[in-house]
Amino acid sequence: MPAIRDVLIWDSERGDAERGDIAIGEDGRISDICPPRSAKRDILFDGRGEAAAIPGLVNSHTHVSMTMLRGLAEELPLMEWLQKKIFPVEERLLPRHIRSGAELALLEMIEGGTTCFADMYYFMREVASAALSFGMRAALCRGLTGDDSQKINENLNLAEEFGGREGRIIIQLGPHAPYTVPRDALARIAGIARDKNLGIHFHWLETEGELEKFKEKYGKENVSPSDYLEGTGLLDAPKLLLAHCVWHPVDELERLCRPNVTLVHNPKSNLKLGSGYAPLREMLKSGANVALGTDGAASNNKLDMWDEMRSAALMHKGYHKDPTLVSARDVLRMSTLSGAAGMGFGDVGLIKKGWQADLVIVDISGPRYVGCGESNLPEFLVYAGDASDVRATIVAGKLLYKNGRHLTADRDEVVAKAREHRQEIMK
Numbered sequence: 001m002p003a004i005r006d007v008l009i010w011d012s013e014r015g016d017a018e019r020g021d022i023a024i025g026e027d028g029r030i031s032d033i034c035p036p037r038s039a040k041r042d043i044l045f046d047g048r049g050e051a052a053a054i055p056g057l058v059n060s061h062t063h064v065s066m067t068m069l070r071g072l073a074e075e076l077p078l079m080e081w082l083q084k085k086i087f088p089v090e091e092r093l094l095p096r097h098i099r100s101g102a103e104l105a106l107l108e109m110i111e112g113g114t115t116c117f118a119d120m121y122y123f124m125r126e127v128a129s130a131a132l133s134f135g136m137r138a139a140l141c142r143g144l145t146g147d148d149s150q151k152i153n154e155n156l157n158l159a160e161e162f163g164g165r166e167g168r169i170i171i172q173l174g175p176h177a178p179y180t181v182p183r184d185a186l187a188r189i190a191g192i193a194r195d196k197n198l199g200i201h202f203h204w205l206e207t208e209g210e211l212e213k214f215k216e217k218y219g220k221e222n223v224s225p226s227d228y229l230e231g232t233g234l235l236d237a238p239k240l241l242l243a244h245c246v247w248h249p250v251d252e253l254e255r256l257c258r259p260n261v262t263l264v265h266n267p268k269s270n271l272k273l274g275s276g277y278a279p280l281r282e283m284l285k286s287g288a289n290v291a292l293g294t295d296g297a298a299s300n301n302k303l304d305m306w307d308e309m310r311s312a313a314l315m316h317k318g319y320h321k322d323p324t325l326v327s328a329r330d331v332l333r334m335s336t337l338s339g340a341a342g343m344g345f346g347d348v349g350l351i352k353k354g355w356q357a358d359l360v361i362v363d364i365s366g367p368r369y370v371g372c373g374e375s376n377l378p379e380f381l382v383y384a385g386d387a388s389d390v391r392a393t394i395v396a397g398k399l400l401y402k403n404g405r406h407l408t409a410d411r412d413e414v415v416a417k418a419r420e421h422r423q424e425i426m427k
């Protein structure tokens with residue numbers, strides 16, 4: 001039986017870590033957690049007491065293929081960035097570019113210990129097939145704009161073809177945003193989601209301008225942002241990922257506090273596009289399920305959950321002048337269990353017997369980790385850790401990456417092909 005040997009294992013439920021071995025069953029689930037060095041054979045990784053194991057990191061909002069557009073437009077506000085720079089290039093993208101961008105993103109995410117991601121884009125067969133071939137877990141949707149039955153059908157076909165594949169792919173419906181999808185179409189999509197038991201992934205009030213436009217349009221009808229989400233039926237979808245929520249009224253956060261609804265915080269993208277500070281303190285206080293995401297690489301510009309965790313933990317302390325809020329443990333939970341649960345992976349995000357063996361092995365032997373131990377692992381990881389500390393990335397018990405080497409992909413080949421495709425796009 002494969003095992004991870006002699007690592008400091010983080011137990012999020014207990015709130016501390018303990019040295020031990022993690023045994024993994026044939027089904028890719030954790031079959032046992034046992035005393036250190038009790039596993040003798042089939043060792044996937046030997047931590048020698050100098051590495052830690054945490055649940056795989058979960059990136060709950062991204063557009064992986066946008067790695068092909070990284071650096072294309074910098075230092076612009078969201079609407080200008082999107083409409084003048086991003087949309088025109090996106091019109092030229094072909095399936096092979098989407099595939100290349102996805103593979104580039106998967107390399108970066110796997111190297112940084114991300115094991116699962118929620119993605120919205122188009123030509124999503126390419127993304128699904130790349131995720132399967134690289135061994136990742138993902139919740140994917142076809143981005144829907146306008147009232148477009150053809151796009152909805154594409155999304156539904158995706159569900160038929162890939163939904164549940166190897167237990168690693170969940171297909172959701174992807175209405176893009178309230179400013180790109182009419183209210184009636186949203187209601188129709190929400191109805192389909194309920195009928196077909198599919199989750200929804202949606203951008204929600206990312207910028208202040210969106211909230212202003214929303215008020216202009218719906219203020220007369222006395223429809224508040226929460227009324228709108230409720231009225232369209234989005235809040236009743238089997239699962240709902242609401243990306244950003246930067247401008248959702250704080251006094252209405254409690255209305256998003258439902259077991260099927262997840263708010264996805266994207267601190268670095270919000271900072272870079274100048275969108276503002278999401279009310280993370282209040283989101284957490286409301287009891288809502290809150291997850292963390294990077295957004296696409298054209299607006300971040302990294303797909304690095306370590307950077308994201310650190311930004312989330314730091315920026316709200318500064319903004320509110322209060323070092324006690326948004327703890328390292330909060331952001332680690334947001335980046336593991338809360339994200340996985342929000343997508344519908346109910347057995348991902350804890351190192352626990354019977355749960356999926358989605359794990360990251362982190363080297364804690366270096367200078368930045370002196371003093372790291374059983375009681376302070378999340379604080380060391382979030383405040384002092386770095387993606388470059390990742391030594392192994394494991395999904396469903398399978399090693400995807402170990403000691404700087406990819407085991408499911410040819411790194412050089414992916415990068416070379418992506419370079420070629422980038423040139424094609426920019427011609």
Ligand SMILES: [Zn+2]
Nearest residue numbers: 203243295296
């Ligand atoms: Zn986005």
